[in-house]
Amino acid sequence: MAKESRRYKLLIAVMVLASVMVWLFGFFGTIHLLSYTRIHKGDKLRHVNIAFPEWAGYAPLYLAKDKGFFKEEGLDVTLINEQVDSARRDAFIAGMLDFEAGTLDLLIAKKGLDAPITAVMIIDESLGSDGIVAVKEIKSLEDLIGKKVALTPEDVNELFLYYVLRERGLSPDKIIPVPRRSQHVTDDFLAGEADAVVAWEPFLSNALKKPGSHILATSADFPGVIVDTLNARNDLIKNEPQVVRGVMRAWFKAVKYYREHPAEASSIIAKYYGTSPERYREDIKGLKWVDYKEQADPIRYDNMAKMFGIISDRKLERGKILSSPALEETLDLSLLEGLYETGN
Numbered sequence: 001m002a003k004e005s006r007r008y009k010l011l012i013a014v015m016v017l018a019s020v021m022v023w024l025f026g027f028f029g030t031i032h033l034l035s036y037t038r039i040h041k042g043d044k045l046r047h048v049n050i051a052f053p054e055w056a057g058y059a060p061l062y063l064a065k066d067k068g069f070f071k072e073e074g075l076d077v078t079l080i081n082e083q084v085d086s087a088r089r090d091a092f093i094a095g096m097l098d099f100e101a102g103t104l105d106l107l108i109a110k111k112g113l114d115a116p117i118t119a120v121m122i123i124d125e126s127l128g129s130d131g132i133v134a135v136k137e138i139k140s141l142e143d144l145i146g147k148k149v150a151l152t153p154e155d156v157n158e159l160f161l162y163y164v165l166r167e168r169g170l171s172p173d174k175i176i177p178v179p180r181r182s183q184h185v186t187d188d189f190l191a192g193e194a195d196a197v198v199a200w201e202p203f204l205s206n207a208l209k210k211p212g213s214h215i216l217a218t219s220a221d222f223p224g225v226i227v228d229t230l231n232a233r234n235d236l237i238k239n240e241p242q243v244v245r246g247v248m249r250a251w252f253k254a255v256k257y258y259r260e261h262p263a264e265a266s267s268i269i270a271k272y273y274g275t276s277p278e279r280y281r282e283d284i285k286g287l288k289w290v291d292y293k294e295q296a297d298p299i300r301y302d303n304m305a306k307m308f309g310i311i312s313d314r315k316l317e318r319g320k321i322l323s324s325p326a327l328e329e330t331l332d333l334s335l336l337e338g339l340y341e342t343g344n
Contacts, residue, residue, distance in 0.1 A: 045076035046243055048236075051091065052101035053083045053182060056201050056283040057124040057228055059269040060254035061101065066268050069253040073246030083182060085155070089115050092233055099236075099247060103156040104227045104304065105311045111330050112312070112321025118237060119229035119331045121248055122295055122304075126200070126226035128286025130160055131218035133189070133207040134196035141168050141216055150178040150185050150194040154320060156226055157185065157198035159311060163225050164217050189213075201283040202275060220286065224303035229331070237335070244335055245344050255289045295336050304331065 052058045061079055064070050070077040080097075082088050089110045091097035100117070107119055138144060141164060151158045162172045178194045180187065186207045189197035196216065197207050207213060219226050230251065232244050258265040266277035273280060294300070305327055312324040338344050 051080040064254035069250040111325040123228040126219035128220035136212035147195040
């Protein structure tokens with residue numbers, strides 16, 4: 001009887017352990033599934049994911065996937081269109097997200113809330129693809145004071161408005177913000193419920209469809225203000241630098257391919273943005289993809305350092321970050337060194 005009791009207790013213990021293991025796998029498996037599961041059985045591709053909002057400048061990521069440039073680097077990549085920055089931040093913290101493409105201001109926001117990420121390269125600079133569009137009655141930036149301006153709070157278009165008004169000696173606190181998510185930021189302007197809108201392409205061109213509307217300012221007037229970076233999770237940078245370098249090389253291949261084959265490349269890209277190849281080619285005229293050899297340009301780095309300080313101070317002042325992150329801990333271009341050497 002005692003022996004049967006021991007067997008019964010052992011059976012119960014095994015069942016409990018099995019239940020716990022199932023629960024743990026379900027929980028941690030969910031957390032790490034996107035990051036670490038190889039979805040192609042039998043191959044040696046490392047699966048990673050990259051998230052980003054809808055911005056024309058990130059399109060070479062789609063091109064890199066479609067043309068097989070990621071696979072050439074031994075990577076199987078899932079691309080995730082995620083407009084909500086806080087969702088990307090939380091996914092990084094949970095270990096569910098490997099990489100993202102995003103603007104410097106959103107990187108600072110995440111880093112200032114202890115997200116474990118670092119920018120490893122510069123993707124692009126906006127040189128006209130971001131701007132402020134206003135109704136015909138508003139002739140100058142000074143006329144925006146006291147007017148309703150549609151924008152996305154704590155996003156790059158709010159930063160651009162803040163910087164532009166600040167440079168003109170105007171108070172950003174004296175406009176009336178009309179908060180909207182980025183993909184809907186032009187809705188109120190087109191409906192006549194906002195006097196101006198701050199947007200990026202393709203939404204910037206959409207705003208200009210309003211009769212009488214015109215551009216007050218664009219990022220071409222303020223170069224270096226809006227910069228996008230490729231950001232990686234810190235443990236990947238530390239433990240698997242070859243994976244990070246693989247993503248970087250695939251990116252540069254895609255940019256090179258676009259420049260050499262713009263018609264074909266824009267045809268591939270256009271389907272992901274619900275637009276025409278011709279429209280996409282127009283949309284990117286106001287941005288510059290930063291080449292490999294341009295990454296370490298001291299002037300560009302100095303401009304980024306300046307903007308880094310302005311953005312950090314603004315977010316800290318408004319209580320949007322816990323502390324100002326250090327530039328050297330937020331931007332690390334060291335993996336670019338020897339990017340094309342054997343073994344990297």
